[in-house]
Amino acid sequence: MKVSKVHSYPNIGVLKKIISGKRLKAVSPFYSAASLDKINPKKIKNMTFITRLPIQYQMPPAYIDNDPQPLMDLMEKMGRQLKVFALPSLHAKIYINENTTWIGSPNFTINGFSGKQELLLEFDSAENYWLNVFREYRGDSVRVTPDELKKLLRWTTLGLTVTRGSHYVVGKSSKEIKQTPLTFEDFIVWLSEPDQPHPDLRKHIRGQIRGKNNMSGHVPPAFNGTMAFLRLNKEYIPILDIANDGSIPGNVLDDLASFIKKFGDQYRGVRDGYWRNYLSNRLGGKQAGGGAGDVVVKRCLTLIPAFLKARQPDIE
Secondary structure (H helix, E strand, C coil), X not given: CCEEEEECCCCHHHHHHHCCCCEEEEEXXXXXXXXXXXXXXXXXXXXXXXXXXXXXXXXXXXXXXXXXXXXXXXXXXXXXXXXXXXXXXXXXXXXXXXCCEEEECCCECCHHHCCCCCCEEEECCCCHHHHHHHHHHHHHCEEXXXXXXXXXXXXXXXXXXXXHHHHEEECCCCCCEEECCCCHHHHHHHHCCCCCCCHHHHHHHHHHHCCHHHCHHHHHHHHHHHHHXXXXXXXXXXXXXXXXXXCCCHHHHHHHHHHHHHHHHHCECCCCCEHHHHCEHHHCCCECCCCCCHHHHHHHHHHHHHHHHHHCCCCC
């Protein structure tokens, strides 16, 4: 395996060379509308793209890393010529066409190929080693269909899901932009951190996630739904930060019920049941009596402000 060229300031010309072949295999955590727009479906007859997207489409995730619209536009232009795969933990960048392989740091964005200090190694052929790495990553990933991307678009339009740039925060002192995860997976990690508040509530939710009383399917929609509700009603975060699940103000519950009545059927549990089916009328659900998921929702409503404070300590 011999490197034919080292690009220490890869520019748009390098990107054009990458997309000049008939077949393209691309691995990149991030993409941009401008870079995808440069792809010519008349030239590229087959493209496989692995990037950061959700791997589940049963409910709106609180946050996603990429805007689905540019990818949806490319899918509509390329049709079956384009296969998209989701790998949320992806960090690597690999570009392979029938003539050349590139490995390095630039994302598949115009900014990544803007002549900045990025490192990109070029090989003179589609090296078998890197083809095998690509196949391994594809095996780790999940295929994303056009219908799933359309769901993601609908959720972002409704404000239930926001893209990566919206969960960057600026610190008061350093003024450096930093990324905070704010995902369900990170929430699970936070629940186990011993120095966080509400130990009994955190223990209860951890138990539900592990399947205690068959409640594991209630927590993901409660988390994602409550995150969306609080993002749309930020004024409630400081109020809930000093409350517990038994002292949530009535006006907060009223507004939450309105939110769940309007958007609750966008959220489905792991067993494909609708979120509203497990909630009481008081919380906008369909159960006349007490809904099985009410306690989980109220506890998420209490815990999430503390989770946000822990992950965004400098947010103004």
